[in-house]
Amino acid sequence: MTGHPRPEDMFGAATVPEVLELAARGPRGITFIDGNLRETPLPYRLLAAAARRAATALAGLGVRRGDRVAMLSSTSPRLLICLFGAWRAGAVPVVLAPPHRLSEVAVIMADIRGRLDHVGARCLVVADVFGGFVAGRIGAGRPVVTCGDLVAGRADDPPPIETCPNELAFLQYTSGTTGPAKAVALTHRQLLTNVAVCCDRLLLDGEHSVHASWAPLYHDLGLVAVLSCVASGIRMVLQPPEAFLSAPDSWLDALSRFRATSTVTPNFAYGLAARSMRLRPRGLDLSALRVCGDGSEPTRKDAADEFTARGARYGLRPEALTPMYGLAEATLSVSMGSLTEPMRWDHVRRDGLRPGGAATPAPEAGPGTRTLAVCGTAVPGVDLSIRAEDGTPLTDRVVGEICVRGPSVMRGYWRDREATAAVMRDGWLRTGDLGYRTPAGLVLSGRLKDMxxxxxxxxxxxxxxxxxxxxxxxxxxxxxxxxxxxxxxxxxxxxxxxxxxxxxxxxxxxxxxxxxxxxxxxxxxxxxxxxxxxxxxxxxxxxxxxxxxxxxxxxxxxxxx
Incomplete structure (x- = not known):
């Protein structure tokens, strides 16, 4: 296992409340933007002070150390204050996805109630707009409080709760693409170890970096992005996902206006950005971007190539677009492509991409050829292995299940021994993803259960x-x-x-x-x-x-x- 940056060495702290208090000493913070790029600043010093007040309000609701606090809100300054307030109170936040399709209200609310019961949430914190709607559908016995109520607290700061690095810090629900969603249990050390790796690989430093993100905070990509910016003390530009989805051009405009040095997003957003540059040529400046991370879904060559080609006209470096692979069970980051070379692709015969099959190189445009992104090498501290069903390690270009181990890999799913046992084998996490090794790095070919x-x-x-x-x-x-x-x-x-x-x-x-x-x-x-x-x-x-x-x-x- 390769060495990895330790949060104590990189940030001077190994718990989330500590890194926020250290960030509060600096001059930077988070700039929230909407689809029209209207700005709402939240300096880290104000975030830390407001989080202390929110912690007091949570304590008044009976929240104690180790209690789970569920949150149901889109990205906003108030959600962030409540999130860090829960950490300040020694609690374990669980951020849930707000309802998007109101036509499925009954199904959505049943799912939310099930998750609240599953994690044993002490209370539910909801966006102000959801207050009355949710409270009447949750049922008795569990307090429902709005973000506004917690933020408005004026009580004295509670005595600081000394959180330990190995205490439970967060429950991250998986996406549930191939079955019921499960809650990944992560400690402060696991979170911040992966954050340290991300800061190192994304070239984040306090003085010169600006990270832009629209990824939701109920997703591991969005959560780790925020924690990375706080821990490294850099400026962050944060947009609610619904603002991006309703005005996709706004994200590209934000990268230009705020001279973002890094961003990480699923591949489809780069396709939308390429389309935006094609249909609306304008005075963009993408020359500050050093890393455009591409992850969370399959990377498509047509979208990546068009984004790189059209972005070059606005100063985008050809090596900026960087493929990444990660998953909630590993906190987030597992592998990453080169930051000094353009993205690499592997062209292989489609008929060999089966467990135990050979990923045989093929002509790029030939019939039966599949083009896959090379997702680079393992990040520091992570070991990667491609294995057969019986756990036998496989050689280069033989397709098998991707297995991972490292300090930020989960201990297990929350209160689900059976599901944990199904994916953990001798310290290795069975990801359920299919892939193979090449000399240039890891290649993903699909999901084992979806094939x-x-x-x-x-x-x-x-x-x-x-x-x-x-x-x-x-x-x-x-x-x-x-x-x-x-x-x-x-x-x-x-x-x-x-x-x-x-x-x-x-x-x-x-x-x-x-x-x-x-x-x-x-x-x-x-x-x-x-x-x-x-x-x-x-x-x-x-x-x-x-x-x-x-x-x-x-x-x-x-x-x-």
Whole structure:
């Protein structure tokens, strides 16, 4: 195991309350922006002072050391104050995703109640706008308080609670892409160890760095971004995810206006940024960007190439776009590409990408070729291994399950020994992701549970979803899945922009037959915003499959192979 930066050495502290108090001595802080780039500053000194008041208010609600405090709010200054207030009170925050599709209120609230019971939350802190809505749906016996109520507290500061580095600091819910979401239990040391690695690899330093993010705080990417900025004392520009999604151009404009030196986002955002530069040429300046981290979902070459090419006209360095791999069970970061070379790609035969198969190099544009991003080498302190089902390590270019160990890897899922035992083996975390090693670094090929086997062929749903999404009239979400105990594959797409459902199904099927080779058994077109997504916007293929199988998907049109 390679050495890793220790939070004590890098920050002078190993608990979250301590790093905030140290940041409060400096001149910087967080600038919140909306879709129009209107600014709301929150200096670290004010964040620390307000967090102390929020801790007092939480103590008044009966919150004690080690209690879980659930939070339901989008990104805002008040949420951050409550979050750090919980840490200041010695509590364990659990940030939940706020409801997005109000058409599914009953399902959403049942899920929230289940998570509150699962973590044994002492209380629920909600955004002011959710106060009355949520309180009446949670049930008796658990206090519901708004962020505004906690922030408005004027009580004296409570005696400081001496938090220990190895105490539980956070419960991070997984995305739940392949099954029920589970709560990852992380200590202060685990959080800040990964934060130290991220600060080191993202080249964050207090005087010259500006990190921009729109990633939600209920996602590991957003949480670690905030903690990295606080711990390193740099300036942060933070945007609520809904502000970015409603005005995607605003993120690119923010990178330019605030001269951001780093950002990390899923690949689709770079595709939107490339589209923005193509359709709205304007006076951008991207010359300050040193790292544009690309992670959290498969990295697509077309989006990456266009972003790099169009960004070059505005001063973007070709090596800035950097692939990354991580997961909540490892706090976040596992591997990262080079910061001094452009992104690398591996072109391989699609038919070899199965467990135990060989990732054989192939012509870039050849039939049956799949192009995958090389996600670089393990970050300091992390060991990577590609293993067979029986745990045997595999050699380069042999596909297997990615296994990880290191100081920021979780101890286990919260109160779920069975799920923990299923993924932990002799200190190694079984990620459930498929991949292989190359001399240039790690390559991901898909999720083990999502792979579809039909007629002996190994099919990756990401390929089908990516191709289907390129068809005019297809909405934001697509899902490819196999039906239980059959060799039938279905691709579901959402209709968008008034497209005729029957014609859309026909065109999607034709595109898949031409570009992927193995056509699905059926393409179905559904209404917009009906394909189930995780809290971080990833497709829940299992839920979509169940909805199709049990007749719950609102299908507008079908096209059989």
């Amino acid at each position: 579809i086997i039909i007629g002996g062929a190994n099919l990756y749903p990401e390929d089908y979803e990516h191709v289907a999404a390129q068809v005019d009239g297809v909405g934001a979400a697509c899902a490819a899945f196999a039906l239980p105990e059959t060799e039938r594959m279905v691709v579901a797409v959402e209709a968008h922009g008034g497209a005729d459902p029957g014609d859309l199904a026909e065109r999607v099927m034709a595109r898949l037959r031409t570009e992927v080779g193995h056509a699905p058994d059926q393409v179905v077109v559904v209404r917009g915003q009906t394909i189930p997504l995780t809290s971080s916007g990833k497709v829940q293929r299992g839920r979509c499959r169940d909805g199709y199988f049990h007749g719950r998907l609102p299908i507008l049109a079908r096209r059989a192979r």
